[in-house]
Amino acid sequence: MSPRSRTMLLAAALGHLVLVVTGGLDICLWETGALGRVLTYYSALTGADTGYGFFAPKVASPPTAAFTLVDVDGRAIVDSLPPGITREADIRVEDLLEVFDHRRSDDRIRARLAASWAATLFARHPQAASVTVDMGFRRTPSMAALRRGAAPRWRSVYRARVVRPARGGQGGAP
Secondary structure, three states: OOHHHHHHHHHHHHHHHHHHHHHHOOOOOHHHOHHHHHHHHHHHHHOOOOOOOOOOOOOOOOOEEEEEEEEOOOOEEEEOOOOOOOHHHHHHHHHHHHHHHOOOOOHHHHHHHHHHHHHHHHHHOOOEEEEEEEEEEEEOOOHHHHHOOOOOEEEEEEEEEEEOOOOOOOOOOO
């Protein structure tokens, strides 16, 4: 291998390592201009942007969606998204849940997903008049805090109430 090729390969490896470090530090390059957007795409494609949150002590719980359905008499039912038929279907649902927490997701996308899930739940529970979509995380305290009596807490990232559309109407988006 020529010295020039070796230098180019070393530069590419160092550049990738820098992106891995920025991913680990949760630094977003998107807002830095055109080059930042290209580097953000590259980081996403290669996994350099993962943040490495799977290492202790900052292991986070997966995002979860909870649905509270209320009928016309005020009775509440709590439901959830059932596991899919395949592991791939479960991964797709997990990816959709992560859209709610992503810093570049906007409220229109979140509202559309919430309305879609609400429509599924309205079909499953025909007596429901409204669905409250609550997407969030269970925050687990550190081991030291658990020993002191701290309990896991729910952190809501997105919460919306969807009302069942009137028969023949266009409907109740959040």
